């Protein structure tokens with residue numbers, strides 16, 4: 025699907041008002057992209073994308089920033105969700121948001137150096153100076169302590185640094201420092217051929233590879249304005265659901281690991297492994313990489329493969345029912361899950377939280393429903409929601425979504441079988457026409473963690489001029505600290521796992 | 533509680549036999565002995581009788597991976613591979629570790645963490661580079677924010693290629709690391 029929507033070009037002075045007007049009419053911030061287009065137009069350009077879930081509308085507010093005076097009034101003053109985007113743009117492009125409530129460095133750690141790597145004139149390979157960290161003495165009240173954790177954690181997990189301010193047992197506030205795994209992926213993509221960059225995009229995140237590939241492919245296809253073969257569409261949809269399934273099933277286990285409940289941990293891990301072996305058997309990759317390509321898919325499924333998918337997913341669905349039943353019949357589990365890590369619906373709206381985390385707090389927000397892509401427009405499914413917003417709600421949210429996925433996979437397989445049977449012979453790949461330099465589009469898809477939004481602007485000779493990857497984790501991380509106060513530190517791993525956010529695709 | 537026990541009893545053993553995990557070819561019995569194309573199993577059995585008693589404590593360091601390599605490491609602990617029965621353990625501190633399993637291409641923000649973790653690990657130690665990013669032939673490679681490989685900062689003893697490598701391959705990598713360590717200890721005479 026193409027998201028053209030309305031574009032409003034505003035002056036710097038009117039930016040905040042324009043954004044506010046959209047927020048008042050039911051829009052929320054989707055993503056914000058800063059581009060260095062000085063060589064093309066003589067300006068930096070900021071694009072604020074907004075989405076209205078109920079009416080399925082996308083709106084774009086564009087503002088030009090003169091190269092000689094790279095400043096603008098901060099939108100974060102009225103839309104908290106804009107905070108990270110503006111900090112990132114300041115770090116990487118050196119465009120300063122005036123009046124921003126918290127301008128600490130976000131992406132590039134340590135002291136600010138006068139170098140802006142996402143500017144076009146900054147060479148890709150030029151290293152930034154090594155990080156010099158400064159410890160600041162925090163001002164503490166009587167009885168307060170700071171407990172620092174990370175970046176390297178005790179388990180096999182990704183790096184992030186957390187500082188808990190505790191008084192007695194309870195956490196009063198949490199400060200999370202992320203972006204340890206910032207790899208410079210977006211800069212790397214610049215100048216790459218749009219089709220070749222797919223392999224790179226899949227490496228954004230290990231466990232949302234399909235969703236990232238989909239968002240990216242859809243963005244490029246929207247720029248190219250091409251239609252896909254029906255078979256390619258259904259294979260993509262099937263992959264997207266397979267990815268959701270193995271993630272959610274794995275998360276059932278991971279959440280149990282958060283409280284050391286080994287029955288659930290092991291059962292979840294066992295089923296996840298089964299699903300990943302299924303992935304391996306039908307696509308050759310345990311994380312489903314390499315199938316989605318720009319313009320279609322690289323392979324189709326045989327009857328035997330489709331049957332294998334059907335049988336395995338059916339069996340998993342049946343087992344997951346028994347397992348979650350057993351898990352939830354345990355008193356201690358319920359005691360730890362209930363009322364832990366409550367995320368208010370208000371925070372969800374303020375910070376534009378997405379995915380299962382938003383739905384578990386009662387906010388209906390699902391790209392598959394609101395902005396249907398691939399084959400979702402033709403499928404029947406519902407978007408389950410829960411109201412309490414605690415760990416239990418997020419746990420049950422996943423279980424409910426597993427069943428929905430099962431229903432979807434069933435329908436998709438039926439469609440796919442028809443197509444494979446008739447063998448309509450249309451090629452799985454639609455060739456790309458030549459792309460107009462300077463044209464851009466966004467692609468959205470719903471991963472197991474929420475929506476992934478990719479912005480692609482093409483340059484000369486079918487290359488990427490600018491790629492901006494906004495993952496679900498990037499949208500949700502700023503809201504996590506709101507769910508922690510009032511809980512004890514040992515509950516943090518559990519709360520963290522209940523959001524199941526990824527660091528790699530947040531940091532890129 | 534009853535449901536829990538019932539499900540536990542109903543679940544069939546999903547753990548794969550060690551022989552099956554370690555060998556790409558199914559093992560055959562030849563002249564009363566287990567034999568296979570791949571000699572990993574033989575070496576594993578041999579290792580069990582050496583200095584470390586075949587045990588290995590692994591500390592994982594993420595230096596900027598995409599998360600897939602982590603999940604494959606995690607998969608080693610699931611009931612299918614269950615590496616604990618081969619005396620391989622993931623430990624919480626580098627001070628307890630024999631081996632550092634490094635994933636990712638060393639981002640600027642994590643360079644310090646890698647160095648410190650390596651220094652904190654007790655001697656003898658080995659480094660296993662897991663995945664293309666850590667080995668230094670990843671797609672992202674060197675950028676302004678990452679170095680593109682761990683080689684300039686710590687010595688690599690074993691490379692496990694793949695993007696990500698499958699759990700069996702990582703396991704094989706650990707067994708090779710065990711051999712490295714055993715040789716190292718023998719040579720230094722301790």
Ligand code: SF4
Pocket residue numbers: 227230596597598599600601635636662663664665666670694695696697
């Ligand atoms: S080697 Fe591949 S799977 Fe492993 S961290 Fe790098 S990109 Fe991810």
